[in-house]
Structure formats: C-alpha cells, structure tokens
Amino acid sequence: MTQHLTVVDHPLVQHKLTLMRDKGTSTAGFRRLLREISQLLAYEVTRELPLTTQNIETPLQEMEAPVLAGKKLALISILRAGNGLLDGVLELIPSARVGFVGLYRDEETLEPVQYYFKVPESLEDRLVIAVDPMLATGNSSVAAIDLLKNAGATNIRFLCLLAAPEGVARMKEAHPDVPIVTAAVDKQLNEKGYIVPGLGDAGDRMFGTQ
Template identity: 85%
Template sequence: MKDHLTVVKHPLVQHKLTMMRKHDTTTGEFRRLLREISQLLAYEVTGELPMTTRRITTPMEEMDAPVLAGRKLALVSILRAGNGLLDGMLELIPSARVGFVGLYRDEETLRPVQYYFKVPTELGERLVITVDPMLATGNSSVAAIDLLKEAGARNLRFLCLLAAPEGVARMKEAHPDVPIVTAALDERLNEKGYIVPGLGDAGDRMYGTK
C-alpha cells in the first residue's frame, strides 16, 4: 500500500459507521454492524495480496486460475475490542492465522500496559494485519507493532474503525512503514484521550460493559 493513511469512503462503510456512532444503538446491533463493517474494511486492507495460479478443472475444462500466494496471512487482535473486527474478518478469511496482544490503557498516564502476547509462527513470512477499532493516542497501537516487529514481523498493516489525528501522527512517527486503513479520521482527542466525535468506548459498547 502506498499511502500511510487510507480512509475508506465506501457508502456502505460510512452508513454502517453512522449507525454505530448513535448513542442509542443496542449492544447486539453494535456487534452486528462491527462484524459487517470489518468485512468491508478487510476488502480494502487485503487489496494487494500476492497472487499466483493453480491448475484446476471447471465443469467445462481445465484452466490456470488465480489463487493467493505465499504463507497464510496473520490477523492480530489488540484485546479486547480488536476481537470485534477480528470476528468479521475471519468469516471472510477463515484460513488466516490468528494472534492476540493484550494491552490495557493506564487511565492516569494513558500509556499501554501489556498482559498477554500470543502470535503465529513465521511472522516474517506473512502479511500481518493488526486490528483495533480505535486509534486514539496511538500508544497501544505503537506498543503492539513494537512487539510484533520484535517477534519477526516485517510486512504489517493496521486496521481500525476510527482514527484521531494524534494517533495517526504517533503511528507515522514510530512506524512509518505500517499503512493504516480506517473508516474515518475524526476531529481530535478529548482531555481523557477519547476520540471526538467518536462513538464512545468500543469495547464497552460491544460487550455491554461500563
């Protein structure tokens, strides 16, 4: 991918995102919309996967048909909210390998604290797509990419639902080689580090917690 930031303007993405932003959208509807929008965003973030051909037989004749090349890609969820994007993407890419990075944000410092890390083998030979609905301060995202690079990942992309300018700038400074795909670039962060206008806490809205 050439651009560091890609904002997906597809009408279905934008419509579903608006429904997710509404404060009175139910937990069940929020999860459904997130699963649907994740598949549309997955279409964008996987648009340049390497291809090869395989000899197959159709009901009519043999042909050399296009198939994905190389190692199966890896999807890495930043827990817990990343699982909402992960679930939808796995429906589209069921053969993907899956990893998890457990990070929570210290509410005083806004810095990430790691509590879990489990990823597929041979990351250096895979496209690694890291998913988290919100790119806010960028601290958790940068920390997750740091860990993945330490584990050998070289070809990385970051997929989120919403991004703040501060988070995009932080990622570009720390990891300029990692393209970001998002459904919207919002205005700013508030004093508590939440995206504005945003949609609230994605994890709480997804799981019905406070």
C-alpha cells in the same frame, strides 16, 4: 500499499459507521454492525495480497486460476476490542492464522500496559494485519506494532474503525512503514484521550460493559 493512511469512504462503510456512532444503537446491533463493517474494511486492507495460479477443472474445461500466494496471513487482535474486528475479517479469510496482543490503557498516564502476547510462528513470512477499532493516542497501537516487529513481522498493516489525527501522527512517527486503513479520521482527542465525536468506548459498547 504505499500510502500511510487510507480512509475507506465507501457509502456502505460510512452508513454503518453512523449507525455505530448513534448512542441509541443496542449492544447486539453494535456488534453486528462491527462485524459487517470489518468485512468491508478487510476488502481494502487485503487489496494487494500476492496471487499465484493453480490448475483447476471447471465444469467445462481446465484453466489456470488465481489463488492467494505464500504463507497464510496473520490477523493480530489487540485485546479486547480488537476481537470485534477480528471476527468479521475471519469470516472473510477463515484460513488466516490468529494472534493476540493484550494491552490496556493506564487511565492516569494513558500509556499501554502489556498483559498478554501470543502470535503465530514465522511472522517474517506473513502479511500481518493488526486490528483494533480505535486509534486514539496511538500509544497502544505503537506498542503492539513494536511487539510484532520484535517477533519478526516485517510486512504489517493496521486496520481500525476510527482514528484521531493524534494517533495517526503518532503511528506515522513511530512506524512509517505500517499503512493504516480506517473508516474515518475524527476531529480530535478529548482530555481523557477519547476520540471526538467518536462512538464511545468500542469495547464497552461491544460487550455491554458500559
């Protein structure tokens, strides 16, 4: 991927995102929609995976058929809300290795605080896809990418459901080599650092803790 920001404007993605924005959507409905939309977004973020071939036999003849090349890719969930995207992407790529970065946002400073980090080995040999539904201030996302690079990752992509212009700019400044794939870039952040119009707190809506 060469461009820094890709907005997936597929009609199914946009339709499901609208349902997720609606405050009347239930926790179960939100969770289901997040899993569905994550699979659609996964098609875009994995579009340029390297391929090789292997010899197989169809019911009619032998052929050289395309298969994914190299080490299994790594999916990194930025806890806790990242798990909602992770589940859907894993259904599409069940062989992927999985890691977790635990960060929470200090509500006073809006800065990220790390509490957990566990990732697969050999990140330098893998495509690493970090997932988090919201790219708001960008502080947590930048901190997560910092940790992944420190762990050896060199080929990283960031997958989110919604982004704010401030978060996109922050990521581009800190990590211009990390492409972002999202379903929408909203208007702005409010004074509390939430994306507007947004969809509220993705973690709370996913887990019913609002």
